[in-house]
Amino acid sequence: MMDWTDTRCRAFHRHLTRRARLYTEMLTSGAIIHGDRKRLLGFDESEHPVALQLGGSDPRELAAAAAIGEDFGYDEINLNVGCPSDRVKDGRFGACLMAEPDLVAACVAAMKRAVKIPVTVKCRIGIDDQDPELALDVLARAVVAAGSDALIVHARKAWLNGLSPKENRDIPPLDYARVYRLKQSLRDVPVIINGGIASLDEAKRHLAHVDGVMLGRAAYQEPWRLLAVDPEIFGEDAPHDDVGGAFEAMMPYIERELARGMRLHTITRHFVGAFHGVPGARAFRRHLSVYGVKAGAGIEVLRDAIALVDRVQHSPPVSAGDLAHAGIEEPLANFEI
Known part of the structure; x- marks a missing residue:
């Protein structure tokens, strides 16, 4: 969600749901350490709970960036090991790191030593010719051993050789069952599922197998759906009627x-x-x-x-089939954008 979920976007979405955890766009550790921190990391207090998503592969830099994020007041640090764009591949971060589970574990361990807030990892089920059964287990067990507090899994492979970033969001087939199997093997670790989920009915079906649901594009492109999250998932009133x-x-x-x-x-x-x-x-x-x-x-x-909008109906009817986005919150019906 680079260039999408900035602080203005998150402030808007917080007016639609109190309970969903909001995520920043992915920011590189180098940009945070050497760039304009106030511009990159500043956010409105109303956004809580909000997680800072980092990209990088240098344990020391990621630890420093995580500490800066904690000082800014973020509630969670998330390491992105799932973004398939050319930009992240060239910079040795994002999905290409699924080929280096030991390095990812070292990054998580360094961040855990640097901060007191939760550190989580977002990944794919595999990349290129990797076997998802083996690759996801190896990465998951490595980062859990290093201290990761949760795993967020996009239930698609990323084909770094042959598909564009846009194609990687839709063409590789979804394999939700693979994420379910991961959860069965990691019963004490929160596992959140992501990828192709666009309704509350779908989210509820997934919640029978995993701890949380994370959405991105569905929430951004039709943010009115967020109004259903608090009543449908958490049993609480929405912040506003429409x-x-x-x-x-x-x-x-x-x-x-x-x-x-x-x-x-x-x-x-x-x-x-x-x-x-x-x-x-x-x-x-x-x-x-x-x-x-x-x-x-x-x-x-x-x-x-x-x-100019019909004043009688400021949003389409919200049914049990409408969803927004997920993060880490109890109950773990977690919504991201």
């Missing part, structure tokens, strides 16, 4: 960010799917795309866009 209520509650945050010099589009680009399926949704998107990108665009642009 997306319109969430937007109204978010207005002070947006005004504050604009006063600090943030451009409106930087915030509203995350709202594109907010009214998917509702009369007026297209007009809402068009208004933001035309007027929200202009220099000096203010809060009135968003209010005018919202006014």
Whole structure:
């Protein structure tokens, strides 16, 4: 979710669910150590619980980055060993590290020594010609022995040779049963499943076999689905009755960010799917795309866009088949973006 789940996105999603754990986009250890930490790591207090997702392969650098993240107030450090993009392959981090389980374990052990908050690992079931039965077990047991507090498994292989990052999100077949088998062998370690899950009904079926569910694109592209997470998964009221209520509650945050010099589009680009399926949704998107990108665009642009949506129904009917995103929270119906 690089370039997607920044702090503005997470602030919006927190207005739709109190309980889901939110994840940052993957940030490299080097960027955190040498870059603009406030810009990269700063977040709004309303985002808790929120996890910092790191990319890297140097144990000392990852330990330093994890400690910085803990100092910034993050609730969890997650090491990404599943991203298949060319950029991470060239930098020796992401999914290519599934071929180096001992190195990944060393990274986890170093981060565990550096912080007191949970350290978790996100991976694939394997890469390229690896046998998922062997590769996933070897990696999982290595990082658990090193102290990993949970495993988040995207139930697809990543083909680093032959498929693009986009193709790696859809073409390799899903193998949920492989993740279930991992959980059966690691009964004392939380195992969270990820990949191709787009409804609460699906999530509940998975929760019969694993400890949590993590979603990314489904939550980002249709964020209104998040309104169902608290009532459907946690048995609690949603923060707001509809997306319109969430937007109204978010207005002070947006005004504050604009006063600090943030451009409106930087915030509203995350709202594109907010009214998917509702009369007026297209007009809402068009208004933001035309007027929200202009220099000096203010809060009135968003209010005018919202006014174009059917006021009777600010979000599509939310059924038991609607889902958002998962993280690490009890009960472990964990939602990520």
